[in-house]
Structures are given as structure tokens and as C-alpha cells.
Amino acid sequence: MSKPYERIIVLDFETAWGRAVKLGFSCQTNEEYLRDPRFKAWGLCWKDYGDPLPATWIRGKDIADWAKDFDWSKTAVVAQNALFDVSILAWVYGHHPAFIFDTLSMGRAVRGVEAGNSLKKMAEDFGLEAKGQGLASSENYLDELPFHVEQELADYCRHDVYLCEEIFKRLVDGYPASELRLIDMTLKMYTKPRLILDQELLFQAIEEERTTREELLARLNVDDATLASNPKFADVLVSLGCDVPYKKSKTTGKQTLALAKNDALFQALLNGEKEDVRLVCEARLRVKSTTERTRAQRFLDISSRGPLPVPLAYYGAGTGRWTASRGSAINMQNLKRASEEKRSLLREAIMAPEGYVVVAGDLSQIEPRVLGWLSDYDDLLNIFRSGEDAYAQFGSQMFNIPGMTKKSHPDLRQSAKSALLGAGYGLGWASFATQLLTGFLGAPPVRYDTAFAKKLGVTKEYIEKFLSWDENVKKLEEIPHTCTTKELLIHAAASKKIIDIYRETAHPVVSFWEMCAGLLETALYGGKEFRYKCLVFRKGEIELPNGMKLLYPDLRREKDEKGRSQYVYGPDATKLYAGKITNNVTQGVARIVMTDGMLRVSKRYPVVGTVHDELWSLAPEEEAETAKKWVWEQMTMEPRYMPGIPLNSDVGYHRRYGLAKG
Numbered sequence: 001m002s003k004p005y006e007r008i009i010v011l012d013f014e015t016a017w018g019r020a021v022k023l024g025f026s027c028q029t030n031e032e033y034l035r036d037p038r039f040k041a042w043g044l045c046w047k048d049y050g051d052p053l054p055a056t057w058i059r060g061k062d063i064a065d066w067a068k069d070f071d072w073s074k075t076a077v078v079a080q081n082a083l084f085d086v087s088i089l090a091w092v093y094g095h096h097p098a099f100i101f102d103t104l105s106m107g108r109a110v111r112g113v114e115a116g117n118s119l120k121k122m123a124e125d126f127g128l129e130a131k132g133q134g135l136a137s138s139e140n141y142l143d144e145l146p147f148h149v150e151q152e153l154a155d156y157c158r159h160d161v162y163l164c165e166e167i168f169k170r171l172v173d174g175y176p177a178s179e180l181r182l183i184d185m186t187l188k189m190y191t192k193p194r195l196i197l198d199q200e201l202l203f204q205a206i207e208e209e210r211t212t213r214e215e216l217l218a219r220l221n222v223d224d225a226t227l228a229s230n231p232k233f234a235d236v237l238v239s240l241g242c243d244v245p246y247k248k249s250k251t252t253g254k255q256t257l258a259l260a261k262n263d264a265l266f267q268a269l270l271n272g273e274k275e276d277v278r279l280v281c282e283a284r285l286r287v288k289s290t291t292e293r294t295r296a297q298r299f300l301d302i303s304s305r306g307p308l309p310v311p312l313a314y315y316g317a318g319t320g321r322w323t324a325s326r327g328s329a330i331n332m333q334n335l336k337r338a339s340e341e342k343r344s345l346l347r348e349a350i351m352a353p354e355g356y357v358v359v360a361g362d363l364s365q366i367e368p369r370v371l372g373w374l375s376d377y378d379d380l381l382n383i384f385r386s387g388e389d390a391y392a393q394f395g396s397q398m399f400n401i402p403g404m405t406k407k408s409h410p411d412l413r414q415s416a417k418s419a420l421l422g423a424g425y426g427l428g429w430a431s432f433a434t435q436l437l438t439g440f441l442g443a444p445p446v447r448y449d450t451a452f453a454k455k456l457g458v459t460k461e462y463i464e465k466f467l468s469w470d471e472n473v474k475k476l477e478e479i480p481h482t483c484t485t486k487e488l489l490i491h492a493a494a495s496k497k498i499i500d501i502y503r504e505t506a507h508p509v510v511s512f513w514e515m516c517a518g519l520l521e522t523a524l525y526g527g528k529e530f531r532y533k534c535l536v537f538r539k540g541e542i543e544l545p546n547g548m549k550l551l552y553p554d555l556r557r558e559k560d561e562k563g564r565s566q567y568v569y570g571p572d573a574t575k576l577y578a579g580k581i582t583n584n585v586t587q588g589v590a591r592i593v594m595t596d597g598m599l600r601v602s603k604r605y606p607v608v609g610t611v612h613d614e615l616w617s618l619a620p621e622e623e624a625e626t627a628k629k630w631v632w633e634q635m636t637m638e639p640r641y642m643p644g645i646p647l648n649s650d651v652g653y654h655r656r657y658g659l660a661k662g
Helices: 032-033 060-067 082-092 103-111 118-124 147-172 179-189 201-219 223-229 229-239 264-270 275-288 295-301 345-348 366-374 379-388 390-399 409-427 429-438 451-458 460-466 470-478 483-504 505-523 577-603 621-635
Strands: 007-015 042-048 056-061 075-079 098-102 246-248 253-256 356-363 531-532 535-538 541-543 549-551 556-559 567-568 574-576 607-610 616-619 650-654
Touching: 007 082, 007 356, 042 060, 042 147, 056 060, 056 147, 075 082, 075 147, 075 229, 082 098, 082 103, 082 179, 082 470, 082 531, 098 103, 103 118, 103 147, 103 179, 103 246, 118 147, 179 577, 201 295, 201 345, 201 483, 223 229, 223 275, 229 460, 264 275, 264 429, 295 549, 345 549, 356 429, 356 577, 366 409, 366 460, 366 505, 366 535, 366 577, 390 409, 390 483, 390 531, 409 429, 409 483, 429 470, 451 483, 451 567, 460 483, 460 567, 470 483, 483 505, 505 531, 505 535, 505 567, 541 577, 549 567, 549 577, 549 607, 574 577, 577 607, 577 616, 577 621, 616 621, 621 650
Parallel strands: 007 075, 075 098
Antiparallel strands: 007 042, 042 056, 246 253, 356 616, 356 650, 531 535, 535 541, 541 549, 556 567, 567 574, 607 616
């Protein structure tokens, strides 16, 4: 990669904040804080990267003049949490650096997501002088800082710049250039926002929900006290024809209502297809929390302040995938899709600027394709090469029904789809059954009934054998459910049957699990290096095709509660097993296939967002068809490290993101 900059500076802003004045991260998102009319920068420290002299303090009133001395089109910035500092530089002072380096993002990738990558923690771990404590003295000032406070703040800031530079030196050595470009791309989705929000459509979304909710609550004669009470709210759910969710209490071991915000079954109701149920659940959340706002309201609030900064955390997950940026209060990764019955007003409200379209493209079934390639599952790869309905064809193999289609066997095809997308990582029947009840991989909740179980071949003898295993009975009792015990048993038996059939059909994948189990013992734990295709297994790590690594620090053997030996890693003793390794390498490689495509697309059209295996780019309206073709070609280009893998992409465009792919 040719460097898009000629100069690198290290930068850190110090800004006005205070809990008493309700300004700053304790009560605002980053976007709210920086766009607050009261926002003020007390000053900044900066230095040229590599310059032996200490950083220089620039007072707030002098920052604008200081910034004019730089050619920002040729200047790169290094910062800890660059999303904050570069947003100030861009939004407040109007300057966009040529390139952004972020030690926080780099730390997550190099050290692990759970390692703790604050400036203080990384300074400690790298044996540097401790981070200062000078920030508290500036709290709650809004107009002017006393001279002695400003001096303390300047010294504190100067030391932060020193630490940031030293940490960057340690992280950047050997860091893949492609990944540095991804950090820059991710941060510019936020610091240089280009997408806009349709206020009229957001008002419509808010008004529709408010009207529907108020009419529903009035019809049910439900007040705030009813919404806040667990037993009374359960009665409301019953009146709506909804089964009340229960879970096993961790303290008493008895069944209790599963109506807390984070309970999976409550989330299933909140995100389910029944509009009445969803609305009363949302109403309950707002009663239970005075800070609860709908996402539509948050989007509307942002639209009043400017374009939409897309808040994503690079390497937010251990496999390298993005997650919602911490503290952003909007998760762009789970915007509800449109259905045949209902528009997705939020997705439609996200728009390209005038004269442009959003070109959205995703990698179709990328994880099953990667897993098929890694495991030499030629039958599956041939299904993908055919270009036909992959789920129906896989269902034909699983259930031995030649010519299966979505129309002829919709339920079996859906089960084959669930197995193909989820069972490849050693998924057990109990977990599968539980996730189906709450909505497997984002699909609507499903409970298998007797008729479907018979279609799968679940017999009385199969159920008797299932119940003869004490472990199965115990797992069955632990599944949160809203149905009868008999109905749950049928559902669980059908779920196990699907898992059984998948493993019989996908034997190359099962063999890959066995290989991973062996490498866990000999390579990840034992330290013997082993190269397999585009992966390198070593002690405590797996190197991916681009040089990034999956990390398993302090991998060790421990006994579980039954005295069985198991592998765990990290301070929280996270379990590691063959299925998890399969999941990690598949997701890690799939993410690289995706990001390679993103970087290629960005050479012609800016990438302004990403959701899972989908990218959003902007193209002039007159180039829409050309851009669509370009995106498809870049997304489906065969990776040099995965010869023979069949890739496909679904690409479309529209000014409204929610309508880009129909």
C-alpha cells in the first residue's frame, strides 16, 4: 500500500465536561457530546511522530490557528480512541486527516478484546510510566479554567501523548497494512459522516408506534403500574394470546418469570412478529427505565444535529468482526429488516446525500462456504457452485428428498437452512432447541410440533431413548419455555433429530471438528506448530491468512464440575473446544474475505457502513449500474489464499438504504 500521507502527528484533546452540568460521557453519547452547543476544547497536545521533543500544549483559543498550519490532505493522526479526537478535529475545526491510526483499535486486535485496552492498562502492560491523574480537577468548568488547573491539564495531556506514541510504536510493528486501512475506513464512517436521515420518515415511525401503542394500552386498560409489575404484566401477555416466558432461577432453582430486559425469551417477544406484544414490551421497558428511548427517536435526535455518524468498533469481537461502538446507544448491526407485511422505516430513513445512491452488497452464505472449503466438503461446495437454492439442495441431501424446493417442503428447507447456518460449529441439540424458541439467527421463533417431528422420523422409540439419558432430561428441564412439558419434549426431540441428521450428512465437517480437537491438544496447548491450508496453529494462537491472530491466552487444562478435563483460557476461564475453534477460524477467515472485498470496493467508491457480511458504499446516481457491477466483482473475487472457493454476492442500490436490495 502506498502511504496516503507524508507526515504523522500524535494528538490528544482535553475538553470541558462535568456530571453536575450534564456534559460528557457520563450522560451523553460521543455524538451528543461533541455536537452539544456547550462543547469546548480546553486545548490539545501534539507532536510529530518520532520527534524526541515532548508534546506541545495548544490552548483552546489557539487551536483554529494552529490547525491552519497543516496540510491535512498529507497528514496522518495517531490517537488513543481516535474516534473522539478526530471527530473534534473534523466536526469542530473542519479538518479531516489523510489517515487515522488508533491505538485503542489496534490494541483490541493485537492484545485481545478482553485484555483491557485503555491507555492506562496498555501503559501498565508495556511497562511504561503510569498514566496521570490530572483530569478530575477540570470537572464542571464551562467558561474558563483557573491557570493552575490548565497547567495540570496540559501536563496530563502531554504525558498521554507520550504514552500513546510509545504504545503505537509497540503495536504497529508487523501490523498488516490492510488492517490499518480498515481502521482508517471504520473511523471515517464516523468522523466523516456522509449518510443522512429522513426526519419526516422518522417522525412517521415514531408517530405510528406511539399511536398504535396508546390505542393498545387503552384497549387493554393498562397503566404504568401494570407494566412495571411482573405478575400483572404476565397477565397482559396472556390477554394478548401470548405464552408467558419462564426460566429456571439461578438462586432458587425454581421456575420464575423471564421478563427482565436481558432475558432471551423477553427479547424474543420484544423482537417478534406479534406487533401488539412487541409494543407492550417496549412500553414496559420505558416504564422500567427513565432513559429508555426508541431507536427511531435517537435517529431523529441525531438528524437534528447533522449527518449520521456510523458508530462501529473495529475488532469488537475476537474473530475480528465489528460490533456496535461502546456508548453510541444505537446498534447499526441489528436494524430490523422489512417483511412482506411491514416496512422497515428505520432502514428506509437512512439515505445517501442528494445525487447519490447507497450500493449495498453482501456475501451470500459466506460462513458455510468458508467452512465447506476448510473441511473439503465437496458436495456442499458443488451446491454453491450450481447457483441454485442452496438450502433446498442441502435439504435434499439431509432428508433424502430429491428435488426439494422452498414451495414443496418449506418446513424441511427451513430446518436445513438452520442446520447449514448454525450446526457446523458443533451446536448441541439443547442449544439449538433453545435458540429456535427465541428466534434462531434472527429468524422468527419456532417450536416444532408432533406433525413435524413425525416428518423428521421422530418415533416413540426415539423419544424413549432420548429420555433414557439423564443428561438429556437435565438439559430439557433447563430450557426456558412458554409451552407445556410435553410440547417442549417433542420440540427438543425434533431439534436433536435435525442435529443428528446434519452430522450424518456433513461428515467432512465432523472430521474437521476432530482435526481441531487434535490440534487443540498438540498445537494450541502443546506448542507444536501446524499449518493447514491458510491457517497456522501455534501455542495459544491461530494465525489467519492476513497475519492477524485468534488469541487464546493462558490456555490450560482444568476440571469441570463433574471432574472432567477441559481446556480453558483467559482470566474468565473461557472454555475452548473443537466446535468453538471451528467457529472462530470460519468467522475469522470469512471476515477477511469480506474486508478484502471492502478494501477493493473503496478504491473506487467510499465505503460508509457495514452490517455483518454486508457493505454500504456511495456512488453517483448516474454510475449506479456501473457501481453495482463493480461491487459484485470485488466481493466475489476469489481470494488467493482460498483457491476454488465459490463466492456469490447480492448487490442492489437505491437512495434509501432500506430499499437498496428490494
